[in-house]
Amino acid sequence: MAAAPLLLAGTPRGSGQRARERRNGVVAWAFALPFVLVFAAFMLMPLVSSFVLSFTDFTSRDVQDPLTVEFVGLEQYAALFEDPRFRRSMINTGYFVVVGIPLTMVVALALAVALNSGIGRLRTLFRTAFFTPVVTSIVAVAVLWRFILQPDGLLNTMLESFGAAAPDWLNSTTWAMPSMILMAVWRNMGTLMIIFLAGLQTIPREMLEAAEVDGANAVQRFFSITVPMLRPTLLLGAVLLSVGYLQFFEEPFVMTNGGPLDSTYSVSYYTYNQFGFGQYGLASAASYVLFLAIVLLSIVQFRALRSKD
């Protein structure tokens, strides 16, 4: 808009302009080139290759001589779904997502609302505290939590002092997964809290005040104003979490080795193991199942939150 007069002043004759456009196109591509090369080689190609590999019998032995590889159609996918360990890993991943996401969102929303309720100067301090686990390495905190969750560790000592039952968290098929969910909530609530906090600050204050004047109590205001106004933010949070939670890997790798009895074995872990066995085709198929789940879940969440408008 502001550039219009300048452009007019510099408008050359027709053919000159075309030549300049072509030259500008070349310059633009020169700017894009380094990115495009790395992106194409290390993102697009593997993404496509992984898809193609999932329809082949490619193994680690074929790396030297890829010509012996054959297309096997959907055989790898069939093999996956016949493998009880893969089915188990899907159930576990589903469990982690279905319980972990709502739990993390509720905790994060509670923290955000509390921080947004006129806390004053301490707000920054609390925010720092709740956000700290987000920046830490999952491997490091998984090592730490494995220590805390020992049968006679810190958590159980505290539970027992309140007279509560204290399970052997990581060695129990019932409790291993909930302990990982607990850790995930602790580590990820800060991210969502920040996102929700930003969302809460866009809700006009006079809207809440008008409702208060009309006699709505805090709970009514929360559910009939805050939550509906926050819907896009909640959606963003849910999508981000599901992308992260569907991939969970470090936690079982460090804390339980996928056990006990495969009760924390995840789809990412399965993919990693099949890769380790040299079953590259099968590993690719497993990773694409996960990818599909991520795409589908994002679409479903998008639709669900949209349709209520």
Added chain:
Amino acid sequence: MTMLKNAPAEAVPHTGPPIRRRARGRGLRALTYAGLVAAAAATLLPFIWMLLGSFKTQGELLRRPLTWWPKDPILSNYTTWFTDHGIGQFFVNSLVVAVVTVLGNLLFCSMVGYALAKMEFPGKRLLFLVVMLTLMVPGVVTFVPLFVMVSKLDLVNTYPGLILPFLVSPLGVFLMRQFMLGIPQSLLEAARIDGAGEFRTFTRIVMPLCGPPLATLGILTFLSSWNNFLWPLVAAQSEEKYTLPVALALFSTGQHATDYGLLLAGAVLIITPIIALFVALQRYFIQGVAGTGIK
């Protein structure tokens, strides 16, 4: 938007709610404070436990009942990492990988971001679309063919092998492009009229304006590189190329699985630099997460 936010405080004289409600409000506030303090304590307790534990002897870590404060604090959990387990090398590896990854992202993503935001060229819309579609592709989907490729190129167990797959990111392109769209065209035209070419305009006019998105991108990239696990686990196959998380994970699942003092000290060594960075640059971390929603 700003009008809406600022208006009520000044414009509407507060008549004040009835006294009974105000008292209840004070009670609610006290309750909120109590809840927040309890939640913050619970959030930070694991870190305190880790720090205290890292100075305890193996005997004390196994002793019951648990002790809070180390009875006779030792440093050997830390010193063994340096003397016997070569953590200095892991630290250097993590740092080299993170720094080069950050620099690559800052440079290449802003270059392509500039082209996408401020230039016209054939294929521009398609390029942006493809980049955006890959925003959510998780590493687990690409690592198998990536490994085949990297081993074909003989880059397994090398810095380039660890770095190249993360040298650019779709998120970086998105961040830089969005910010650069807001730079007034007139500023660029003025530079061109003064005889500056695209490259000069980019380095002298555009980049100096891009401090905020560069800070955000730099911090997010450093964070994810420092904490990255799956790819370094696959691509670093011998100890001299392990990054910190790989070393800790393999130590904790291998022969040092019950060496809790050592493992806790290792966790402290990984976590401390990033928390220090976070506390120092908090504003940018928070902006980064709030603005992009990516951790």
